[in-house]
Ligand code: TYD
């Protein structure tokens with residue numbers, strides 16, 4: 001008789017304990033422990049034949065360093081986020097809210113790759129083949145080598161992967177598949193961890209690329225254990241406002257490329273279409289001559305993108321001033337408000353301040369500091385920022401404007417989008433770009449003087 005034993009596992013990070021715990025000692029989260037049934041003896045660990053996964057020690061010099069050819073996905077945006085396409089034998093996890101377009105994206109990718117090169121197997125644990133077909137009918141002609149299957153038993157799926165000769169497999173989703181050797185239900189920490197482990201061994205052992213769909217929790221994190229993110233080679237998030245058609249694909253981990261790239265897509269009547277010129281889209285609805293609107297040039301991975309920052313500052317109506325920010329860290333906004341107050345004499349402490357980056361983009365780099373500060377000051381003073389000017393720069397606590405990386409690239413994007421003037425840090429400035437008036441500033445005060453005219 002196989003022996004089973006109950007354990008408790010943290011749904012956040014996968015930490016296990018023989019007892020239920022109120023707070024996870026690993027990740028510090030409260031109320032995340034649920035009961036799991038531990039794997040049976042002789043269970044999943046030995047599920048895949050050893051010869052498929054075994055490797056033996058060999059001199060490093062004998063290991064080929066030639067990169068295998070990647071599968072192009074049919075979307076330049078996705079290829080760039082992946083670092084040049086899907087690497088054979090890699091495990092990629094795509095997370096995102098329900099309805100954002102994960103299944104659509106991977107079905108389009110599957111269809112593209114199978115029409116060009118390889119047999120692709122699309123396994124859905126959530127939809128029937130008929131439902132998948134109905135979705136696919138919107139996406140254009142289908143390739144013969146695209147196989148679909150509705151199955152959630154992972155042992156069966158692995159057998160079919162071997163038998164079909166598929167070189168790329170989509171598993172939609174990791175939370176819907178299970179190993180029958182485990183007693184826990186699909187989606188539990190134990191199942192997700194073991195299923196991902198099994199698929200990882202299959203990918204590495206047989207050189208099959210596996211794309212996994214992962215659901216996200218309310219907080220926007222991938223549901224299931226943290227080990228899932230550690231196990232896979234690449235983690236991508238598909239984000240966007242549900243009521244807008246734009247979708248942003250963001251790499252958060254990538255063993256085969258940069259993890260800071262983003263790709264922009266639009267959901268249309270015939271599936272997802274890439275947006276090769278995001279600056280144009282993100283600036284399309286910019287109000288002309290409105291106070292509080294400023295354009296910044298931000299780097300997302302290797303690519304500069306122009307985004308609009310909007311601020312709304314007004315006298316606080318309730319006692320305590322409210323400060324909210326979307327698309328940028330709220331504490332950065334608080335810091336910049338303090339610098340504006342102290343260094344530029346703007347009395348903002350009794351004002352509400354709201355800030356947003358339009359288009360649902362999230363920016364983290366300090367190079368947008370100056371843009372945020374100028375937007376806040378512009379709204380506070382009710383003076384529109386010059387609409388043909390782009391601003392770039394980090395703001396220090398002394399109100400000084402600090403240099404940013406890859407300034408030239410950022411400014412070239414500004415010129416390409418029709419901007420004729422830019423306000424940039426004076427520190428270490430040494431560049432001239434035809435068609436662009438470069439205004440170098442040392443302090444926030446100077447910058448405000450240059451933009452709010
Ligand atoms: P879906 O790929 O099912 O999302 P996920 O797998 O992330 O849950 O996307 C479903 C949404 O996309 C649904 O609201 C319908 C819409 N959609 C289109 O607008 N156009 C299309 O061509 C397709 C296939 C879907």
Ligand code: MG
Nearest residue numbers: 102103104172
């Ligand atoms: Mg789906």
